[in-house]
Amino acid sequence: MPQQWERELQKVNSLHAPTSTRTRIESGPRGDGMPPSPGRAQRALAGFVAIAVFAGALLFAVNAFSGRSSVPPASGADPVTFTFSVVAPGPDTNGYPQATMEVGVRTIEANAGRYTWNGLHAAPSNSEIASLNNWVDVPAGAPIAIEGSADHVDGWVDSCCDESYPPPHLSELDLEHGAYLPERGPTPAESAYVLEFDASWPRGSGTFLFPIRVVPVLESSPSADPVADDFTLIATMSTPPDGSAPGLVLSYDGIKKSYPGAGRWAGEPVYVVGMLFGFDRALPIGAALQVAGDVERFEAHIAPASGEGGWAEPIALDTSSDRLILPRDPGWYLVELDGWWPQGHMGYSVAITIGHPSEPSESPLPSVEKGVVPDVIGLGVADAEKLLSQSGYETDTRYVPIPGTAAGIVDSVTPGPGTAAPAGSRVLLRISGTDVPLDGYLTQLACSDEDMMPFADEGGYQPAPPAYITVNVAGFLNSDELTQIRFDNSAFPGAGLWQASRDGDVIAVIAVPSLEGIACRGSGIGGV
Amino acid sequence: MDRAEADAAATVPAGDLDALFRAEGDGLFRTLVAFTGGRADIAEEATAEAFARAVAQQETLRDPLAWIYRVAFRIAIDEVRREGRHAAASDVAAHLPPELHGVIDALKELSPNQRAAVVLRHVAGLDTDEVAERMGIARPTVRVHLFRARKRLRDLLGDEEVD
Numbered sequence: 001m002p003q004q005w006e007r008e009l010q011k012v013n014s015l016h017a018p019t020s021t022r023t024r025i026e027s028g029p030r031g032d033g034m035p036p037s038p039g040r041a042q043r044a045l046a047g048f049v050a051i052a053v054f055a056g057a058l059l060f061a062v063n064a065f066s067g068r069s070s071v072p073p074a075s076g077a078d079p080v081t082f083t084f085s086v087v088a089p090g091p092d093t094n095g096y097p098q099a100t101m102e103v104g105v106r107t108i109e110a111n112a113g114r115y116t117w118n119g120l121h122a123a124p125s126n127s128e129i130a131s132l133n134n135w136v137d138v139p140a141g142a143p144i145a146i147e148g149s150a151d152h153v154d155g156w157v158d159s160c161c162d163e164s165y166p167p168p169h170l171s172e173l174d175l176e177h178g179a180y181l182p183e184r185g186p187t188p189a190e191s192a193y194v195l196e197f198d199a200s201w202p203r204g205s206g207t208f209l210f211p212i213r214v215v216p217v218l219e220s221s222p223s224a225d226p227v228a229d230d231f232t233l234i235a236t237m238s239t240p241p242d243g244s245a246p247g248l249v250l251s252y253d254g255i256k257k258s259y260p261g262a263g264r265w266a267g268e269p270v271y272v273v274g275m276l277f278g279f280d281r282a283l284p285i286g287a288a289l290q291v292a293g294d295v296e297r298f299e300a301h302i303a304p305a306s307g308e309g310g311w312a313e314p315i316a317l318d319t320s321s322d323r324l325i326l327p328r329d330p331g332w333y334l335v336e337l338d339g340w341w342p343q344g345h346m347g348y349s350v351a352i353t354i355g356h357p358s359e360p361s362e363s364p365l366p367s368v369e370k371g372v373v374p375d376v377i378g379l380g381v382a383d384a385e386k387l388l389s390q391s392g393y394e395t396d397t398r399y400v401p402i403p404g405t406a407a408g409i410v411d412s413v414t415p416g417p418g419t420a421a422p423a424g425s426r427v428l429l430r431i432s433g434t435d436v437p438l439d440g441y442l443t444q445l446a447c448s449d450e451d452m453m454p455f456a457d458e459g460g461y462q463p464a465p466p467a468y469i470t471v472n473v474a475g476f477l478n479s480d481e482l483t484q485i486r487f488d489n490s491a492f493p494g495a496g497l498w499q500a501s502r503d504g505d506v507i508a509v510i511a512v513p514s515l516e517g518i519a520c521r522g523s524g525i526g527g528v
Numbered sequence: 529m530d531r532a533e534a535d536a537a538a539t540v541p542a543g544d545l546d547a548l549f550r551a552e553g554d555g556l557f558r559t560l561v562a563f564t565g566g567r568a569d570i571a572e573e574a575t576a577e578a579f580a581r582a583v584a585q586q587e588t589l590r591d592p593l594a595w596i597y598r599v600a601f602r603i604a605i606d607e608v609r610r611e612g613r614h615a616a617a618s619d620v621a622a623h624l625p626p627e628l629h630g631v632i633d634a635l636k637e638l639s640p641n642q643r644a645a646v647v648l649r650h651v652a653g654l655d656t657d658e659v660a661e662r663m664g665i666a667r668p669t670v671r672v673h674l675f676r677a678r679k680r681l682r683d684l685l686g687d688e689e690v691d
């Protein structure tokens with residue numbers, strides 16, 4: 001029999017779409033043929049031209065690894081300029097050679113160079129050799145320009161990332177007749193190189209390294225869409241034709257998804273109601289974020305997931321280039337984009353996945369120290385057991401209904417966190433829970449994990465179930481339905497697990513005969 | 529039309545959209561009235577615009593009804609935000625019959641998604657999977673919306689059993 005609220009809700013059935021709706025449909029969608037508003041400005045893409053033709057790129061790739069890279073690509077890009085100069089002697093220095101690379105508007109210093117100057121030798125430290133810094137995205141096939149005061153410069157394309165120093169040569173750059181950057185490989189890892197230059201002056205010489213990632217060359221027309229490829233997540237922030245607040249569209253690997261924003265638009269506040277949004281597809285390690293659309297200015301921040309289930313402090317992404325380099329560690333991240341238009345400012349937050357966090361960074365757990373019991377209080381039982389296993393401990397678990405603590409959460413640890421204990425020791429976890437197993441029987445509950453609350457009642461009265469349950473467990477309504485979902489081999493009538501439903505929603509699971517259970521917070525079942 | 533809408537594509541002949549409007553237009557309108565907290569004007573505009581965009585697309589749609597619902601929800605929330613979070617009570621009254629004021633006032637106590645979920649489930653009679661598809665959200669999320677919406681509506685409108 002329906003309840004009052006259901007009867008009231010049925011009154012909505014009296015509503016019908018006005019007859020004018022059909023006329024409105026026939027007039028077509030809003031915004032068709034409308035010109036852009038005068039205030040909008042297309043954000044210019046910096047200096048890239050057409051993508052290299054595949055056949056030409058393949059030819060270049062073959063040549064690049066069989067000798068000198070002097071074969072020009074099928075289409076050009078703006079040159080990338082390498083400048084070799086000398087820092088003059090001063091109070092603290094005898095002077096030394098230096099090298100920089102200019103890509104678009106960016107100037108990047110060389111990595112881990114060694115040099116001989118005025119008879120003095122300088123070489124990189126082991127730590128500098130082990131990690132190359134200042135990775136730069138460079139356009140595939142771009143011509144190389146050499147400037148500066150060096151008498152002579154030799155150059156090579158080296159392989160990267162195997163920590164050898166100097167990195168092994170792959171091909172020599174024909175700087176005398178015209179050299180070009182390499183073409184892109186099939187994966188981000190195969191598109192990473194080190195450019196190595198030896199430059200000499202009368203007073204000495206130096207070796208300079210530039211770690212690069214080769215990326216596609218884009219159309220320079222402001223109206224062209226950025227190229228979506230395997231490495232690039234495209235974030236488009238554009239004002240809709242009707243002038244309303246712009247949303248964010250993320251595009252990657254054939255997927256496009258829209259996200260609402262919050263901010264201030266046309267003088268009015270704009271709100272986002274509810275949950276954090278996520279992007280469905282994991283990005284490969286080495287992926288970049290490219291911003292497009294008519295946004296005039298933007299900022300981007302990224303925050304990794306923290307161990308407490310939230311997000312760590314966000315860091316700003318380098319927006320001097322259109323391509324924003326994303327973190328290279330697998331994990332979950334929160335991307336925050338802010339865009340400014342003449343009409344206002346909008347901000348967007350989207351959760352993304354990089355790599356395959358099913359390995360160690362699948363759930364952001366605290367780091368462990370061998371020989372010390374880690375602090376797992378407040379974690380879910382699965383995460384706690386994983387951490388303890390990583391620390392070398394065996395776990396025993398005891399489930400106890402703990403009021404106010406969601407089911408499956410660790411309430412205490414024995415020995416306590418920080419206690420020194422040898423590997424192989426057993427650690428007792430006291431976990432909020434009941435006879436109801438946490439796996440398999442709670443997926444139908446109409447509440448989120450943090451709202452699944454354990455309870456325990458005693459069976460003072462013992463009619464046969466389901467009356468046994470409704471008489472002894474507080475909070476049931478006459479209209480609630482009880483269904484047995486697991487049948488245990490026991491002499492007790494109705495032994496097993498029972499599921500309580502209210503208005504079609506499963507709100508509790510109860511074990512018989514113990515009458516321990518897990519109910520959704522606010523249902524009233526078991527006093528929850 | 530934004531790229532996200534264009535991307536939902538598969539195919540349906542454009543003529544069938546007319547039949548779809550006749551069959552489902554009222555249901556969409558009612559859901560949007562609830563979703564917007566009684567803004568029948570926005571509900572009409574969102575219904576019409578969503579169908580207009582479906583018709584105007586030269587591509588055909590695989591699941592036109594789910595596509596139209598998702599587009600309509602997006603349009604409706606954009607319209608509500610553009611006009612401000614709270615419509616004056618007189619605006620609502622001007623658009624709806626008096627007998628609906630009570631239930632609309634109660635629905636306004638819910639979040640937009642809770643309103644849409646409870647109307648799709650209890651007025652349109654859809655199951656949880658269908659509600660999830662129309663709203664473009666996951667099934668467990670629908671269950672949470674329904675649980676909280678029902679609880680609130682019971683408090684506001686009463687839970688006595690009636691004939």
